[in-house]
Amino acid sequence: MKISLSWLKAHVNVEMDPQSLAGALTMAGLEVETVSDRFAYLENVAAARILEILPMKGSDSLKLCRADLGDREASVVCGAPNVAEGMICPLALPGAALPGGTVKAARIRKETSEGMLCSAAELGISDDHSGVMPLGDDIAPGRRLSEILSLSDMVFDIDITPNRPDCLNVLGIAREVAAMENKPLLRPGADASGKEMETSVFDLAEVSIKDPDLCPRYAARVLEGVTVGPSPFWLKDRLLSVGMKPVNNIVDVTNFVMMEMGQPLHAFDLDRLAGHAIVVKTAGKNKSFVTLDGVERALPEDALMICDAEKPVAIAGIMGGMNSEIEPSTTRVLIESAYFSSAGVRKISKALGLSTEASYRFERGGDPGATAAALERAAVLMLETAGGRLAKGAIDEFPQPFAEKKLSLGAKETNRLLGTGFSANEMARLLESIDFKVEKEENGDLTVTAPSFRPDIGRPVDLMEEIARLSGYDDIPASFPAISGQISPPVKQLDVRTKIKGLMKGFGFFETIHYSFVSAESCDLLGLDENDRRRDFVKILNPLSTQQAVMRTTLLHGMFETAARNISRGSKNLRLFEIGKVFRVFPNAPDPKAPGKPGEETLPEETETLLCFQTGARWERSWTLKETPCDFYDMKGAAEGLFKGLGVGDAQFTALPESHCAYVKPGHAAAVSINGQYMGLLGEVSPGVLEKYGIPGPAFILEMNAHSLAGAVPDTLKTEPLPKFPSVSRDITLILDKGMETGRILEAIREFQEPLMEGARILDVFDKSPIPEGKASVTFRITYRSLERTLEDEEATRVNRKIADRIMDQFKADLPA
Known part of the structure; x- marks a missing residue:
């Protein structure tokens, strides 16, 4: 504003x-x-002395003036009748942004005009446009008009x-x-006494409110014999100062009072109102209306309209209509001052896509107490600017009077919350300075009545905020709360979450954050079974849309939508992760609509989940690297790196049963466990699911219960000294069935608990000729080390042979031919 x-x-x-x-x-x-x-534009207006006036060929009114600007001369074409040689007057230089437009150098009848000699009206400082504005003879040419007039x-x-x-x-x-x-407020005068004619307003017009919930108050006054014309300069200047365009004296008064007092008004041509009646009611079905801007608008059924006895004449609180606007021939005016429901005006304004100065104020809550005062003020100003006679009395339909809001304010509690030491008298003074009514109680508390123009005041803390605001936030002394010196340990879950985010970012993954609200059809897109617990949605009582109707039970839907959106915009190589909560109704929870004990409530089950997603190339192509598509082992490597970074040991990856492969590809997915506890799954996303989301090519996910993962993170880390003696490595190559999980063999090797064995890993897998069909050659590399001495080759070989024999016996494996 x-x-x-x-x-x-x-x-x-x-x-x-x-x-x-x-x-x-x-x-x-x-x-x-x-x-x-x-008035900053007056910096581009200078005092100029007219040195010479020459006639212009082909024109009786235009003259070519040669003007002295102090440091130079300028030629200006001028048509003012009072311009004369020796006269000092204002010259707007090229670039000056006057109220009527920007001045430019121009060619007029083959003569160059380097500006414009201005009248007071053209300068926007009065309404005198009779000729060039004369300045004093003692004004030095070249001085800026802003300096000469001291106008700011x-x-x-x-x-x-x-x-x-x-x-x-x-x-x-x-x-x-x-x-x-701490100064008095000068309120605008609005006394119509002695200015009214004998005819009563009730003899000239009538008002009825059909929907008092949307229009709790409607007041009106009538003027006769007005003359519609330009507003006086002071009124136009006030409106121009706040960026409003003057129209005519009647309309300008309504805008002036709105900007002065905050009460939107509207003026109707009384003779264009059928039956000289105002009826406030909703539009009804299939109605349209032409507003003052000339646009025909289809009206919502519940749009509140101002009607006469036959037709709508305005959209309540938003804009009037063409069929009742003030015209030059108007002689009788009905002034409207009403209080409309803020919710009702906001709803219709948004539905129509029509926002005005009036609707902007009504939407935020009007002042029911200002209706009559603003009406009186407008009536008096119209009499001053447009003449006429004012009908006796005012119509004031007020079917739903507003009760005053009285609040009890404790001085001690206020000082405790604000950290201040105000007395009750000081608090009362501050509140009374902004028109609150304050009564002091015997116990030292205050009873405060909020004025009708403050709809935001509803609780004692609102009054405390007013006291803090009015006293000055900077004047409230700084204080520190009394806290215990005992430091609580950080919450483990939060600490682990921060570590997970740091590790995943270090692996090149970007964090994503999605809404917790999803569509109920998300589970269908993921191919979940009808009995899957992830279909136990927590439903939103008042959803924004069907796409956000339930709380998410998995992070997959949001992640897949984000991936598809990025891919559609050319980002095909993606590494994304999200850590957030999923929500499910507890198993066998009672129907939330079923009757129960008062206050009984079943909260949903919230589980923090980690989801990682990867698709596209393993790395960006360059002159040193070829573009290689990512695969299952990229995601598995990320999982192993995460476990290692968190200090989690003994992680197992085992084949995921096909019955659990709802959205992952059977045979290309693994169950992830730590110390025998199931954590989640890892695998390639099912092509059918990718197709539903519009994601091309293979994609891989890691989905884990982050809460369970945090429980597996050790509270303390154990350290081991660096080995003093070298290690010895030995390989074991075995012929295994292709369906054999090599992870089970590695787990068995570790379970042998050979004291000299330090670690084991898969070195190579080969399944081509001459390996028999259905078989694969797998090479394991086992590392041996003694903490006390250097191992002999024979000793490492003997232990390695022992392990190989046990594996062959346990897994029915063969040695290569």
Whole structure:
């Protein structure tokens, strides 16, 4: 919202300089975004002495003037009748942004005009447009007009938060400034006594409200014999100062009062209202309406309309209609001042895509108490600017009066929460400075009545905030809470989560964050069985859309959608991960709609889950690297690296049964266990699932229970000294069935617990000729080391042969031919 300093000073004696005022308003919660001088354009207007006036060929009115600017001369084409040689007048130089437009150098009838000699109206400082504005003879040519006239009016552009509709007007800001400077607030006068004619308003018009929930109050006054025309300069200047365009005296008064008092008004041509009646009701089905901007709009059925006896004439709180607007021939005016439901105006404004200054204020909550005062103020101003006679009395339909909000405020509790030492009298003074009514109780507490223009005040803490704001946040002494010196250990789950994120980022994965709300059809896309527990959704009572109707039971849906979106935009090589909660209804939980004990509630089961996703190339192609597609072992390597980074040992990867392969490819997936406890799965995503999400090519996932994983992370790490003696490696090559899980053999080797064995890993797998069909040659490399001495070759060979024999016996393996 824009407000000019000159208008503000009409309601409070401001002593602060503009920059200090901007800072004070910002600290009071009214953030000033910019401060600018609306007469800054006068810097580009200079005093010029007319040296010579020459006639222009082919024109009786235009003259070519040679003007002295002090440091140079300029030629200007001018048509003003009063321009004369020796006269000193304002010359707008090229680039000057005057209210009527930007001045440019131009060629007129083959003569160059280097600016424009201006009238006071063209300069925007009065409404005199009779001729060039004369300046004093003692003014030196070249001086800037801003310096000569000492004309300046700072304009503050203030960002008003939605909870402060009381500050969407000059009077509201002035109230805040008056409280800051401890000055009286100068309220606008609005006394129509002695200006009314004998005819009653009830003889000229009538008002009925059919929907009081949407329109709790509607007031109206009537003027006769008005003359519609241009507004006086002071009124136009006020509107221009806040960025509003003057229209005519009647419309300008309604806009002026709205900006001054915050109450939107509307003026109807009474003679264009059928039956001279106002009926406030909803539109009904299949109705349209042409608004003042000339657009025909289809109306929602529940749109609140201002109607006459036959037809709609305005959309309540938003915009009037073409069929009742003020015209030059209008002589009788009905002024509307109403209070409309903020929710109702907001709903229809959004539905129509139509936002106005009026709807902007009504949406944030109007002031039911300002309806009559604003109506009176507008009526008096219309009499002053348009003449006419004011009908006696005012129509004021008020079917739903508003109860005052009274709150009890404890002085001790206020000081405890704010960390201040205010007395009850100081608190009362601060609240009364912004028009709160305060009564002091015998126990020292305060009973505070919030004014009707403060819909945001509903609890005692709101009053405490007002006290802190008005006293100055900077003046509240800094204090520190009394806390125990005992330090609690960090929560293990949070610590492990942070480590997981750091490790995955180190492996080249990017973290993703998705909404916890998903579509109920997500499980169908993943191919989950009808009896799968992941179909036990927690339903959202009031979802934003069907795509966000339930809480997620797996992270897969969001991850696959993100992958598809990135791939569609050209990012085909993806490494993504997410760690977040999934939600499921507890098994055998009662129906939440079923009756139960008061206060009884079944909360959903929340499980923190880790999901990693990889697709595309293993690395980006370069002159040293060929583009190689990623595979199962890339994801398995990431899992092993994660376990190693977390200090988790004894991780097992075993074939995942086909019955558990809902969204992974059978035979290409593994169950992940740690110390015998199932953690999750690892594998290639089923091609059918990828096709549903529009993901081309193979993709691989690692899905684990992050909570269980955190439980497997040791609380303390054990260290071992660096070995003093060298290791010895031996290989064992065996012929195995292709269906044999090599992980089981490695696990068996470790379980042999040979004291000299340090580790075992798979070195090579070969399944081509001359290996028999259905068989594979697998080579294991086993490392041996003694902590006490250097091993002899024979000793390592003997232990290696012993292990080979045990493997061959246990797994029915053969040696190569």
